[in-house]
Amino acid sequence: MPKTIGNPLSWTMGALGSAAGYATVVATPAREQATPVTRRLTMADLRTALRKGWDDLAAMRSDVIFACMLYPAVGAVLLAMAAQGNLTHLLFPVLSGFALVGPVAALGLYELSRRREAGMEVGWGAMFEVLRSPRFPRIVMLALFNGVIFMAWLLIADAIHAATLGPERPASLMALLTAAVTTPAGWAMTIIGTGLGFLLAVAVLAVSVVSFPLLLDRDVSLPVAVTTSVRVARENPMVIATWGLIVAAGLVVGILPALLGLVVVLPLLGHATWHLYRAAVA
Numbered sequence: 128m129p130k131t132i133g134n135p136l137s138w139t140m141g142a143l144g145s146a147a148g149y150a151t152v153v154a155t156p157a158r159e160q161a162t163p164v165t166r167r168l169t170m171a172d173l174r175t176a177l178r179k180g181w182d183d184l185a186a187m188r189s190d191v192i193f194a195c196m197l198y199p200a201v202g203a204v205l206l207a208m209a210a211q212g213n214l215t216h217l218l219f220p221v222l223s224g225f226a227l228v229g230p231v232a233a234l235g236l237y238e239l240s241r242r243r244e245a246g247m248e249v250g251w252g253a254m255f256e257v258l259r260s261p262r263f264p265r266i267v268m269l270a271l272f273n274g275v276i277f278m279a280w281l282l283i284a285d286a287i288h289a290a291t292l293g294p295e296r297p298a299s300l301m302a303l304l305t306a307a308v309t310t311p312a313g314w315a316m317t318i319i320g321t322g323l324g325f326l327l328a329v330a331v332l333a334v335s336v337v338s339f340p341l342l343l344d345r346d347v348s349l350p351v352a353v354t355t356s357v358r359v360a361r362e363n364p365m366v367i368a369t370w371g372l373i374v375a376a377g378l379v380v381g382i383l384p385a386l387l388g389l390v391v392v393l394p395l396l397g398h399a400t401w402h403l404y405r406a407a408v409a
Contacts, residue, residue: 166406216288216297224280228274276327336400336404381393
């Protein structure tokens with residue numbers, strides 16, 4: 128029977144139904160339970176991943192940029208909600224949280240890179256093929272972990288603000304910035320917040336750097352995907368740390384022009400992540 132293209136809503140509902148079933152019954156063991164073989168990475172591998180990521184973006188720019196217009200829109204909505212809800216002190220944690228949810232947002236980009244690498248037909252609709260993956264319930268479980276870390280980060284940031292600058296909300300963004308750079312309490316808030324945010328980002332980077340692409344690419348269990356990702360990070364600390372800095376710098380560049388730079392930065396980082404995974408896992 129010929130394969131037809133459904134609509135994203137029906138795919139999403141079906142995938143979420145599968146995820147719910149996965150969470151309530153014993154999952155069928157994955158076929159490839161053997162731990163994947165990992166490779167040593169070099170700085171040259173990072174450069175190659177970025178170059179190949181740029182090639183993917185250049186080859187599919189119209190489809191990718193069209194699909195990724197959603198990212199700055201979602202970011203703008205989150206910032207507007209924080210500003211209107213008297214949560215101005217959480218504007219910067221929300222922006223920095225892009226690093227925590229980025230691996231999830233890039234799932235469709237991994238699929239595009241995978242299909243282009245395999246010589247398959249690509250287009251913005253192919254991004255939704257992720258929802259058809261038999262491993263999608265496992266991907267959802269891993270995405271929930273990233274979501275929990277993001278929410279925990281916002282709660283931690285709120286607690287740090289209350290412990291340093293007090294429970295009262297800042298009157299404006301300018302008042303918050305002034306307090307952060309001119310008062311000892313503001314300095315403490317910045318230092319503590321940056322330190323704890325860094326630790327959370329390191330944890331997410333180690334767990335997610337290759338686990339999402341691996342689940343998309345191979346029939347492995349969720350524990351195998353996570354332990355493989357952590358092993359890649361542990362065996363290549365300098366390379367993965369450099370990759371983390373590249374991601375952080377790229378997100379800053381993408382956020383500064385009213386979030387519009389994310390339309391280019393996120394696709395580039397997403398495609399490059401796929402090629403970094405291909406270099407890291409044999």
